[in-house]
Every structure is written in structure tokens, then in C-alpha cells.
Amino acid sequence: MEIYLAKTQGFCAGVSFAINIVEQALHKYGAPLYVYHEIVHNTYVVNGFRDRGVIFVEDLTDVPEGERVIFSAHGVPPFVIQMARQRKLRYVDATCPLVTKVHHEAIKFSRGHHPIILIGHKGHQELIGTAGYVDPRLLSIIENEDDIDRLDIDPTAPVAYITQTTLSIDETAILIEKLRKKFPHLIGPPRSDLCYATQNRQDAVKELAQLCDIIIICGSPNSSNSNRLRETGKKQGVPSYIIDTAQELDLELLCDKHKVGISSGASVPRIMVDQLVGRIQSRFPDTQVHTFENPERNIIFALPAI
Ligand code: SF4
Known part of the structure; x- marks a missing residue:
């Protein structure tokens, strides 16, 4: 058995930024400390903070x-x-700066009075936040091609689009192409809203799919980017699974496999991958682990004053 660990996986700069803000606030002010919504969508991280107040x-x-x-x-x-x-709360904003960039685009397009199409998963926390920065009279939210067919917007006028940061790179390209056909004067952000971490992690899973006969993604069920990684592996024709903890993996799935690809979502701590590798090695003792150099090591977002 051989294990290949994806080149780019695990914490992105935005997740490290948010987690470090909570760490510093806990260190400086102690518990109890309130966080609006799960700081990142990962069960291990959230439960760890809960245990600390x-x-x-x-x-x-x-x-x-x-x-x-x-x-x-x-x-x-x-x-x-x-x-x-209004409630006189002292708040610290741990929004990833790359999400804040999308908020600024939403404000800019709203000021231009263009109809704005927001591509993303309805109900996801990021989409709810971004939608709040769009003038509601201008906003349409779409998830798929059928939603585009249903859009009732003047095709002769300029129409703007923005996206959630963690979508499928390939599917979003298809949706934007379809929007462009329907709305010839489509305006988009100068640079894709899909963030570098989303791009790199999906590319790395595509590379794993060339090497491996099964792919396991570590990530929580409510993590958008982790789910997109599993879908990316599956679309490359490789059986792909997502697990929240190492114990969730059914080791029987590996019995007829020789090369196992492992990746993890942008909100997943490295310990989850290490535990998974350890569990596989304890069942298949001669397993070799292959790693690649991570090109993201130097991407860091500066923390605000806390
Ligand atoms: S996945 Fe991208 S947008 Fe989301 S927190 Fe990480 S860097 Fe920021």
C-alpha cells in the first residue's frame, strides 16, 4: 500500500487568520468568549475551542x-x-480578507445599479454574508444552470456577477460561460473570487487522481471546500470519500487498493490527516507515505489589533 498526500491541503491563510484571532482573544481576555457562527467549518477545531470556554x-x-x-x-x-x-458588543471581525474583497465588489456593483448575480450555495454562511452587501433589489442568487435559465433580467443591459470563494473551479467556469452567453454585457470581478486555496486544493486532488485508485478527503460535512474536493476526485473517475474523523473511514474500502490519495479541506488541522495515516498504517503495516513540497507556506494574512 502507498499513500500520497496532496501537495496543497489543510489550513489556508484565511482559516489560520480566524483561528489565531480566537486564540489571541482567549489568551488576552480569557473565557467566556463569544463567536458568531462556527469560526471555521471543522468539528475538531470548534469542539477544541468549546472545551476552552x-x-x-x-x-x-x-x-x-x-x-x-x-x-x-x-x-x-x-x-x-x-x-x-446596538447591543454595545465589542466585536472583532475574523472574516477572511479574500471574502471581504468579495463584499467590496458587491458594494461596488450595487453602487453601479447593475443587476448582480451571486453564484454560490444557498444557505451557506459565506453566501448569506456576501448577499447582505448587495442591494436586495438588484440581487439574484444562482447555484446551477437551471437557475440561469430561470433568470428574468434584461439581457441588453450590463449585468454583474460575483461568487462564493469555495466553489468548484470547473463548474463555476461553466456557469460563467453560460451567463456570458445569456448576458453579452456581463461584468465580473477583475480577478476570480474563487480563492487561491480553493484553486490549489482542487488542482492537487486532480493530481492525486492521476496517481491513486482511491481518494479520501478529511473534512466536516458542512465544509463547502472539503465537499468540493471529494467531488473533484469523483469527477476525475476515482472513488472519493469525505470523513470528519479518522475513525469514520471504513478500512474495508482499501482492501483491494494499492495507492491511496489523501487530502483535507482548508479548515482541517494537520492532526486529522496524521491520525488517518496512522490508522491506515496500523491495518496495513508496510504502507509507504509520499509527500510533496507545499507551495503555500509563505501565504499569511496579518492579524488585526485584538
Ligand atoms: S478558503 Fe479561501 S476564502 Fe475561505 S478562508 Fe481560506 S483563503 Fe479565505
Whole structure:
């Protein structure tokens, strides 16, 4: 048995940024500390903070007046910030700077009074946050090609689009192409909203698919980018599975396999991958592990004052 670890996987700069903000706030102010929504979509990370006195809330009215609250990496709509001010909460914004960039595009396109098409997964926290920065009279949210067919927007006028940062690179390209055909004056962001971490992790899974006969993705069920990694492997024709913990993997799946590809979502700590590799090695003792140099090592976002 051989294991190949994806070249780019695990924590991205935005996730490290958000987690470090919570770490520093805990260090400086102690518990209890409130966080609006899961700081990142990973069970291990969230439970670890919960054990140290972090209280995750989905409603700011659950935060006592005057307390400190941190907004998650996925970003929040403006009404959440207004409510925090009204309740005199001391808030720290841990929104990934690459999500904030999309918020700025939403504001810019709204000021231009263009109809704005937001591509993303309805109900995902990032999409809820970004949608809040678009003038509601201009907003249409789409997830797939059928949604584009249903759009009732003047095709002769300029129409803008923005996207969630963690979508499938290939599927988003198809959707934008279809939008371009329907709306010849389509305007997009100067650089793709899909972030570098999404691009690199999906590319790395495609590379694994060339080498491996099964792919395992470490990631929580509510993690958008982790689910896209599993889909990427599957679309390359390789059986691909997503697991939240090493114990979740059914080792029988590996019995007739020789090359196992392993990757992890942008919110997944390295320990999850190490535990998975250890579990496979304890069942298949001669397993060799192959690693590649990670090109992302130097990407870091500076922390705000806390
Ligand atoms: S996946 Fe991309 S947008 Fe999301 S936190 Fe990481 S760097 Fe930021």
C-alpha cells in the first residue's frame, strides 16, 4: 500500500487568520468568549475551542450586552454588525480578507445599479454574508444552470456577477460561460473570487487522481471546500470519500487498493490527516507515505489589533 498526500491541503491563510484571532482573544481576555457562527467549518477545531470556554452563537441576542464577540471567517452581513453596535458588543471581525474583497465588489456593483448575480450555495454562511452587501433589489442568487435559465433580467443591459470563494473551479467556469452567453454585457470581478486555496486544493486532488485508485478527503460535512474536493476526485473517475474523523473511514474500502490519495479541506488541522495515516498504517503495516513540497507556506494574512 502507498499513500500520497496532496501537495496543497489543510489550513489556508484565511482559516489560520480566524483561528489565531480566537486564540489571541482567549489568551488576552480569557473565557467566556463569544463567536458568531462556527469560526471555521471543522468539528475538531470548534469542539477544541468549546472545551476552552468559547461559546458559539447563531443569534447575537444570545451574547450578553457589552460582551466581546468574534465574527467567523465566512463573513457576516451588515445587519449583524449593526446589531452588534446596538447591543454595545465589542466585536472583532475574523472574516477572511479574500471574502471581504468579495463584499467590496458587491458594494461596488450595487453602487453601479447593475443587476448582480451571486453564484454560490444557498444557505451557506459565506453566501448569506456576501448577499447582505448587495442591494436586495438588484440581487439574484444562482447555484446551477437551471437557475440561469430561470433568470428574468434584461439581457441588453450590463449585468454583474460575483461568487462564493469555495466553489468548484470547473463548474463555476461553466456557469460563467453560460451567463456570458445569456448576458453579452456581463461584468465580473477583475480577478476570480474563487480563492487561491480553493484553486490549489482542487488542482492537487486532480493530481492525486492521476496517481491513486482511491481518494479520501478529511473534512466536516458542512465544509463547502472539503465537499468540493471529494467531488473533484469523483469527477476525475476515482472513488472519493469525505470523513470528519479518522475513525469514520471504513478500512474495508482499501482492501483491494494499492495507492491511496489523501487530502483535507482548508479548515482541517494537520492532526486529522496524521491520525488517518496512522490508522491506515496500523491495518496495513508496510504502507509507504509520499509527500510533496507545499507551495503555500509563505501565504499569511496579518492579524488585526485584538
Ligand atoms: S478558503 Fe479561501 S476564502 Fe475561505 S478562508 Fe481560506 S483563503 Fe479565505
